[in-house]
Amino acid sequence: MIYTITLNPAIDHIILVDKNINLGMTNYYSNDYDVIGGKGINAAIVLNNLEDNVEAIGILGKDNKDIFIKKFNEIGLKNNFFINEGSTRVNYKIKNLSINQETELNGMGFKTQESNLLNIKDYIKKNVSEKDIVIVTGSIAMGINDNIYKEIGEIVVNKKALLVCDCKNELLKNVLEVKPYIIKPNLEEICSTFNIEYKDNFSFDEIENLINKLKILGARNILLSMGSDGSMYFSEDNSVYKVGVAKGKLVNSVGAGDSMLAGFVYGINNNLDIENTLKYAASCGGATAFTEWLANKKEIIDLLEQISVTKIK
């Protein structure tokens, strides 16, 4: 079983406008709709679309939980969310279609009750077993200590399950202490975590140096995502793979990284070799980027043959 944990879900409320927005004035929008989000939920939906055995767990705000539950039921995603007083955060994303500009007004959402964190840890203790995979990913809601992924990770690692992690800064530094099986940062996240200035043109040597810093702190395998430049995979046996991208028109980059992680986990959970695992990762990321929301199975499978995987070390 794969478990994804989402401690800071979101409702993205998309507002589409056709003209430039004048602040302080009356403007009109052409369409608006809600999309549920949160990195763990995104990954779970893609794994579910791939018909893998996945359950999304986490915390939802009492006042607006229905949109999540309704969607989970609609797509048949197993889920176990603990309910917190208040609302899950709502992010308003105003998309100006005329100049392809996105303005975000992001909310804070509920303050997490300690009891819900205990509930989650308890649930993992009771349910996770050897060879299960647990994905902890994304930011955390208010009231949660940045030790949380480390605390959850300890339980997971003690169960001999695989810990998969996608986060940054203190959350990442802390969780590295329990030696997660794989992490999936990008270069900006690594720079932010190590408080190094980010630049566009890191050399391969510089990248390897950063990866080694992560390994020293506890990372076992690292999937380095580089957007439209593809990705690199640094394994614990010190081999390095370069992974290409599929061709397509970017429709929506939200969830592409989460889909990539989902694709990687799909490969691991289905005992694919590393080349095919990396192909699934890149296909899932690309397929989501080329579609309105998260990619479905056919969209993912269709891209697989386009993905190049080259062992460079």
Place this chain on the structure above:
Amino acid sequence: MIYTITLNPAIDHIILVDKNINLGMTNYYSNDYDVIGGKGINAAIVLNNLEDNVEAIGILGKDNKDIFIKKFNEIGLKNNFFINEGSTRVNYKIKNLSINQETELNGMGFKTQESNLLNIKDYIKKNVSEKDIVIVTGSIAMGINDNIYKEIGEIVVNKKALLVCDCKNELLKNVLEVKPYIIKPNLEEICSTFNIEYKDNFSFDEIENLINKLKILGARNILLSMGSDGSMYFSEDNSVYKVGVAKGKLVNSVGAGDSMLAGFVYGINNNLDIENTLKYAASCGGATAFTEWLANKKEIIDLLEQISVTKIK
């Protein structure tokens, strides 16, 4: 009985931000909440707060009608809304508290089904009787002809009920043909209706000239609202009253005009003399402007004694 008709209700979704908004960037908001709106609904709520016998009628979109119904039940407002396919329009109002700036992103909402307009006219035919008051106010939703207030007005006038109207442009010109008992324009609305350039400093003679144009088209009594300058009342027997304002801090001007109309109708419905009717109009308008949403009875009564009413002609 007083009936208010709302053909273009709205849900105002208020988003409060504490800092300047950067378009194209990620910003954060501190709070958000929904307020139901629509000029007829606002007037009905104030009349209901004054414990008058009022029923709000109109059309609501199927997909988001619950927030209205819930609020009507909560405050005990009689209502009869016909349900249309789609959503009632949602207006996003982004309030930047740091510079007191309001940016609106307004929606269009449902396209009105002809059957619902027939239902409304039918309901009025069946229910309205002599001495009832019917308030038609505000803009109309997509798919409604700007003859609608005239058509409703004809039914109302034939029943010997009083027609009260607050609208502008073609809606106003058309409804004037059935000689509404009272209309409540401001100078900008009159200028827009007659396609005259608006200016800040109309003389009394110029104002009287505009009022006479409205009377020639069919207006019987006219309550001219002038915001913080108070209002003037031009009656069908050619007397003119100047009405002052209460002192207070402007908190929220939304619904102040609708409250003013509600106060006037309260006076008429309760057989108050014109001076006290005008006092109620000004008190209701002021009390709503000085509070977060629509004024309650106590807030209205407390301002009454501050309102000056002077017969100037």
